Amino acid sequence: MAELERYGHGGDRLTAAERFGGRPEEFLDFSSNIHPLGPPPRVLEALSRALAGERPQALASYPDPLSRRLRDKLADRLSVSPEQLLVANGAAELIDLVVRVFRPRRVGVVHPCFSEYERAAHLHGCSVVSVRAKEENRFVPTEEELRFLVMRSDLVFLGCPNNPTGLLPPKPVLERVAAEAARSGAVLVLDEAFIDFVPGGEERSLIHRLSSCPTTLILRSMTKFYALPGLRLGYAVGRKDWIERLLDHKIPWSVNALAQVAGEAALEDEEYRRRAERWGRAEREELAGWLRQVGAVDVFPSETNFLLLRLRAAKGRGASGRLQERMGRRGILIRDASTFPGLDDRYVRIAVRTRRENERLIAALRKVWAEWEGGGEG
Numbered sequence: 001m002a003e004l005e006r007y008g009h010g011g012d013r014l015t016a017a018e019r020f021g022g023r024p025e026e027f028l029d030f031s032s033n034i035h036p037l038g039p040p041p042r043v044l045e046a047l048s049r050a051l052a053g054e055r056p057q058a059l060a061s062y063p064d065p066l067s068r069r070l071r072d073k074l075a076d077r078l079s080v081s082p083e084q085l086l087v088a089n090g091a092a093e094l095i096d097l098v099v100r101v102f103r104p105r106r107v108g109v110v111h112p113c114f115s116e117y118e119r120a121a122h123l124h125g126c127s128v129v130s131v132r133a134k135e136e137n138r139f140v141p142t143e144e145e146l147r148f149l150v151m152r153s154d155l156v157f158l159g160c161p162n163n164p165t166g167l168l169p170p171k172p173v174l175e176r177v178a179a180e181a182a183r184s185g186a187v188l189v190l191d192e193a194f195i196d197f198v199p200g201g202e203e204r205s206l207i208h209r210l211s212s213c214p215t216t217l218i219l220r221s222m223t224k225f226y227a228l229p230g231l232r233l234g235y236a237v238g239r240k241d242w243i244e245r246l247l248d249h250k251i252p253w254s255v256n257a258l259a260q261v262a263g264e265a266a267l268e269d270e271e272y273r274r275r276a277e278r279w280g281r282a283e284r285e286e287l288a289g290w291l292r293q294v295g296a297v298d299v300f301p302s303e304t305n306f307l308l309l310r311l312r313a314a315k316g317r318g319a320s321g322r323l324q325e326r327m328g329r330r331g332i333l334i335r336d337a338s339t340f341p342g343l344d345d346r347y348v349r350i351a352v353r354t355r356r357e358n359e360r361l362i363a364a365l366r367k368v369w370a371e372w373e374g375g376g377e378g
């Protein structure tokens, strides 16, 4: 396991500070995929009001175990019934919960993918069936690969869009795979943690087709688009009896009162949503263009707020880790993607941030590259 991903993920500022020196908050973090605009202003206002006592006892009472106010607002926004929704402590809680509740013998995953799917499978004693998506398909699984997985697993996790690629299969493929899952009885878990970043994401989702996909469950996160990973918030959408089962097994107060307040305010902040959506595509394409100009990396296409890169020149063993190290010493964190099964030490992943921050990334990359080309140590 690469040093900075010691606990499995990017965004670990404390480990970065231990390794590179400096204060944790000083690092510019391209290693976790959080919206660079920061939390919506309305969230910050609502949290201050809640702490100042507008919602009496926000801290001194137990939170609503069903997050009813937030659930109802989400139901309204998504045009689903509140009984089809379960609010949780981040999508991460739901990944664990679905494995715990459905008790699959075999869990299917497509490599490369978010590591928590396999971790949950192993923790709960399941075996893992995997297919390795092909680089020539930009690591997007084909319909055949997905059908294979669905037929051989009791529960399949699929990132839509996937981490670390930022891509998702076409909707007709998802529909046919969901139909196959319904026939074979497999649970198909579509992880849409990043769908808010995808232009037209809501139309790409199967969220409004769930009535014809009875074994499909959708997971979403509010920590990425609304920049709230420290508060933790996510939700599942699926059939009512499944949502009830999941609720029965969930820790009752896993969604704290402030997270619930924040979630409600985030949904009300239409101005933030508009700004956040405007930011997305233009910055990603700009950054991808700059990276291509730097020349030393191949940039995979992405539909979301992060980019998978492949180091072009053979830089020897551990190249991705050494690039991460050199950037870290310059105060910039990037994700060493060699820790994703299905990738190797030629791959890194970076988040798209603000224009100025992206410029700093490019400037640092150019310097590291010049050192590297000049035969500097590393």
Ligand SMILES: Cc1ncc(COP(=O)(O)O)c(C=O)c1O
Binding pocket: 089, 090, 091, 092, 093, 114, 159, 162, 163, 191, 193, 220, 221, 222, 223, 224, 229, 232, 233, 234
């Ligand atoms: C694909 C994917 N799903 C789920 C999560 C977890 O999201 P949350 O912060 O809502 O627990 C992540 C976090 O990186 C992720 O990349």
